[in-house]
Amino acid sequence: xxxxxxxxxxxxxxxxxxxxxxxxxxxxxxxxxxxxxxxxxxxxxxxxxxxxxxxxxxxxxxxxxxxxxxxxxxxxxxxxxxxxxxxxxxxxxxxxxxxxxxxxxxxxxxxxxxxxxxxxxxxxxxxxxxxxxxxxxxxxxxxxxxxxxxxxxxxxxxxxxxxxxxxxxxxxxxxxxxxxxxxxxxxxxxxxxxxxxxxxxxxxxxxxxxxxxxxxxxxxxxxxxxxxxxxxxxxxxxxxxxxxxxxxxxxxxxxxxxxxxxxxxxxxxxxxxxxxxxxxxxxxxxxxxxxxxxxxxxxxxxxxxxxxxxxxxxxxxxxxxxxxxxxxxxxxxxxxxxxxxxxxxxxxxxxxxxxxxxxxxx
Amino acid sequence: xxxxxxxxxxxxxxxxxxxxxxxxxxxxxxxxxxxxxxxxxxxxxxxxxxxxxxxxxxxxxxxxxxxxxxxxxxxxxxxxxxxxxxxxxxxxxxxxxxxxxxxxxxxxxxxxxxxxxxxxxxxxxxxxxxxxxxxxxxxxxxxxxxxxxxxxxxxxxxxxxxxxxxxxxxxxxxxxxxxxxxxxxxxxxxxxxxxxxxxxxxxxxxxxxxxxxxxxxxxxxxxxxxxxxxxxxxxxxxxxxxxxxxxxxxxxxxxxxxxxxxxxxxxxxxxxxxxxxxxxxxxxxxxxxxxxxxxxxxxxxxxxxxxxxxxxxxxxxxxxxxxxxxxxxxxxxxxxxxxxxxxxxxxxxxxxxxxxxxxxxx
Numbered sequence: 001x002x003x004x005x006x007x008x009x010x011x012x013x014x015x016x017x018x019x020x021x022x023x024x025x026x027x028x029x030x031x032x033x034x035x036x037x038x039x040x041x042x043x044x045x046x047x048x049x050x051x052x053x054x055x056x057x058x059x060x061x062x063x064x065x066x067x068x069x070x071x072x073x074x075x076x077x078x079x080x081x082x083x084x085x086x087x088x089x090x091x092x093x094x095x096x097x098x099x100x101x102x103x104x105x106x107x108x109x110x111x112x113x114x115x116x117x118x119x120x121x122x123x124x125x126x127x128x129x130x131x132x133x134x135x136x137x138x139x140x141x142x143x144x145x146x147x148x149x150x151x152x153x154x155x156x157x158x159x160x161x162x163x164x165x166x167x168x169x170x171x172x173x174x175x176x177x178x179x180x181x182x183x184x185x186x187x188x189x190x191x192x193x194x195x196x197x198x199x200x201x202x203x204x205x206x207x208x209x210x211x212x213x214x215x216x217x218x219x220x221x222x223x224x225x226x227x228x229x230x231x232x233x234x235x236x237x238x239x240x241x242x243x244x245x246x247x248x249x250x251x252x253x254x255x256x257x258x259x260x261x262x263x264x265x266x267x268x269x270x271x272x273x274x275x276x277x278x279x280x281x282x283x284x285x286x287x288x289x290x291x292x293x294x295x296x297x298x299x300x301x302x303x304x305x306x307x308x309x310x311x312x313x314x315x316x317x318x319x320x321x322x323x324x325x326x327x328x329x330x331x332x333x334x335x336x337x338x339x340x341x342x343x344x345x346x347x348x349x350x351x352x353x354x355x356x357x358x359x360x361x362x
Numbered sequence: 363x364x365x366x367x368x369x370x371x372x373x374x375x376x377x378x379x380x381x382x383x384x385x386x387x388x389x390x391x392x393x394x395x396x397x398x399x400x401x402x403x404x405x406x407x408x409x410x411x412x413x414x415x416x417x418x419x420x421x422x423x424x425x426x427x428x429x430x431x432x433x434x435x436x437x438x439x440x441x442x443x444x445x446x447x448x449x450x451x452x453x454x455x456x457x458x459x460x461x462x463x464x465x466x467x468x469x470x471x472x473x474x475x476x477x478x479x480x481x482x483x484x485x486x487x488x489x490x491x492x493x494x495x496x497x498x499x500x501x502x503x504x505x506x507x508x509x510x511x512x513x514x515x516x517x518x519x520x521x522x523x524x525x526x527x528x529x530x531x532x533x534x535x536x537x538x539x540x541x542x543x544x545x546x547x548x549x550x551x552x553x554x555x556x557x558x559x560x561x562x563x564x565x566x567x568x569x570x571x572x573x574x575x576x577x578x579x580x581x582x583x584x585x586x587x588x589x590x591x592x593x594x595x596x597x598x599x600x601x602x603x604x605x606x607x608x609x610x611x612x613x614x615x616x617x618x619x620x621x622x623x624x625x626x627x628x629x630x631x632x633x634x635x636x637x638x639x640x641x642x643x644x645x646x647x648x649x650x651x652x653x654x655x656x657x658x659x660x661x662x663x664x665x666x667x668x669x670x671x672x673x674x675x676x677x678x679x680x681x682x683x684x685x686x687x688x689x690x691x692x693x694x695x696x697x698x699x700x701x702x703x704x705x706x707x708x709x710x711x712x713x714x715x716x717x718x719x720x721x722x723x724x
Contacts, residue, residue: 043610045609045610045611046574047567048566049569052613052705053705053708054708054711054712055709056714099699099707115592116589117586117610118589118610170703172699172705174698181697191698193698193703193705195703195705199705201410201705204411205409205410207411208410208411220409223479224408227477247407248479248480249407251407300701300702302698302702322702331544332544333543333544334544334696335543337555339684339696340536340664340684341532341563343413343561343563345414345415345416345420346415346416346417346418347417347418348418349418350416
């Protein structure tokens, strides 16, 4: 695999991950773009003890353009896209409408607490787009295992690089898929958010893991995985290095967690064999999920990694894939109980979901 | 106001709140229904230290029926609905597809911990539907202030009654509005969930309030309200007993919090004058929200009350109304960052939202 970095016309970085070591790239973005200067902010919510992002310029972001105006397709002689190349394997670039960014000069703006409840600061971090294939009409589940392996190498590289940036606390690789999830571009792609704080779910999992470790001297994630393996009721797929299961208290109609058998903190810590098996088991799980209902599958695939600077031993890398699809033509919505109170109610039993996934014939 | 209770054909309770003290009700449900026996469960999620509801029978619930089959309209000679009456003012009844229920004999099923990670128990609690008007085509914002006052009296009555049930820990009155929020019935109605646990957001707010009180000996909610009143930047409406503001770290494009000036724990603790002003300020805020964008307003209106048995002095009653509408034809979706990591990014600045709401001419 060959990695090549360059800058887009407005100064944003673009990185090609080519499967052939012989790939040669001409790295000129011919567009006339003003310098990239957007600076989102984060605000502290004292009532919930959480940081919230504010990026009001995102209101103007590209929204479901027609295919012949897709900014993630390769450039052609007649049209320049975000990717100044005639084709690519996997390519990563800085998001033009970022929720977190390094700022034009990389400086950290000072926090300005005019009032203790009104704390805000620059949303220092980074948001990247990961294009999985140059084929506009493809999808992650249609990729070859070797292409998924290239995507994994891109995630590994970006996790390592973004973790080294000042102020980055949590690196989140994910894919939103389907217009029902709110995607604004249909070209097969994922995203990476490098947060300046440990994300709320990360904190919540680590609080639970810390309390469990304090009580038992054991790893919560290892013991949950072992319990699911012993039970078998909710197992979807097993490999040498990975096990996929529907969690006992799943929140979503279709939800699968994929755990590595070894206690690794993040994607860069995975060994070669683990990465290879991950490529095929990820595809197997996703294809099963897509085959359960006779309808499109909107989904979110989310990599939970250890935060960058704390709790490296406490956290365990795992993938969470979940869908709002609860049947053909039917979606689960987050209404009052979920959105306002955080109390989820699932319409499909996890054992039923696991059986449907095991029986699915992709 | 006159309150009249009865039982539906399957044993569920129905309660009429009539504005005229002279209202006379014939309390016979002529339908032939099997006894109500559904028992949802809750499961403990050890990885997030939260309870999750499981109600798989809800898959079959009524989904957007045509108007002439609406189960929340009054009954007629030719059609029997959930409300066996020819008209009503405000009526409350037990949900036919509940996420939490008392069970057929009211007994609490024993917890069955076959395995420490697989704890589940009966979802003992109650779910009720609150119909705001017999007029199918109306909406909360179109109600008169006196009708809203009747709705408030119904919420007060139900909060008091449900709080007295064994095992109920948190009573949540709310309205989901709009098909984009996932409502399954368009007739103007809200719901009440009586949870067997303090809801995750309740816990999170109280954890923050407890830490703040420990540090400062002061009330977090009182001090946040005072800071918003001093600043004025995000105030939407002020009354004698209530102030409405967009929170400094709002998560949603349009989000308004309505706080009482007195530190009351829940709706039953409101005095007469507070209830009367609430009727008009609630309508004022909601009508402003509906007037901001030239489009329908899907929204969730959520009453945060003190939990039933703990932290009664720490919590303060407040109303949170929020919409996913971020512009005409545009919705905010909860995608990867929000749904998988709990990290919200808002596309509209709270000060802009407050200005739009202040300038709105309903």
